[in-house]
Amino acid sequence: MEKENLYYIGIDIGSTASKTVILDEKTVVDAFTLPTGWNGRETAQGIYEKLSEKGYTKSMRCVATGYGRICVDYANKVVTEITCHGRGGWALFHKNSTIIDVGGQDTKIIKIENGQVVDFLMNDKCAAGTGKFIEVMATRLGTTLEEMYQMAEAGDALSISAMCTVFAESEVISHIGAGEKREDIAAGVIDSVAAKVSNLAIRFGLTGDIVLTGGLSGSPYFVSVLSQKLGRPVTTHPFARYAGALGAALIAAKKSVLVY
Secondary structure (H helix, E strand, O other): OOOOOOOEEEEEEEOOEOOOOOOOOOOEEEEEEEEEEEEEEHHHHHHHHHHHHOOOOOOOEEEEEOOOHOOOOOOOOOOOHHHHHHHHHHHHHHEEEEEEEOHHHHOOEEEOOOOEEEEEEEEOOOOOOHHHHHHHHHHHHHHHHHHHHHHHHHHHOOOOOOHHHHHHHHHHHHHHHOOOOOOHHHHHHHHHHHHHHHHHHHOOOOOOEEEEHHHHHOOOOHHHHHHHHEEEOEEEOOOOOHHHHHHHHHHOOOOOOOOO
16 A cells, blocks of 8 residues: 655745645645635635645644744644744755845844854834735735836835834825825835835844845845845845745754755
């Protein structure tokens, strides 16, 4: 009788998006993202159903992380975001670095040396410096996120200096009311978020290479603006959005790095 494959599942339930990574004994075999929605338990159930459809639940070991990790009642273990993002970041970049992860409602700065987290800072006080602010402002401007970045790249950034989301949104509304170009407002929104993230990172201190993970890592324009703000090149990876889920899957597999 043929032995069933054992799959190692990492689930990262964030505030806006939930990422899942599936490993076998060698490497990543699958990954997908679902919107978190209003109820983390429903999201966790939706992930399980998708895993089941793909045949991964027959023999699996699961580790959950993220904002809603306690909602994954079928997980064998729950692990903090910092640990999982550190493990996933090391697996993707495999170098001493400062990982900047811009999430939906928080920003994490994690220093990695020889695969270990040596220091970190997590800022969840200012949503105006997160991906959620860009998402809200894209809706306000009547555009998609992808179009938002395209418009921003074509614009000249207007000042959006407020540290609070409510006041920052008021500035955007004022710009709209004044008839400013959407491109310039979009550029101002991206510039504002990058400025807040870079200020946080610089105050904390930067060591090694600077790498970006999280949802904003998929925007070359944001990477470029953040590099300018930091005065240093920022690198990323096509799989960087899944860093937390990847780290969780690696912990489930008791591995530090991927084997290709």
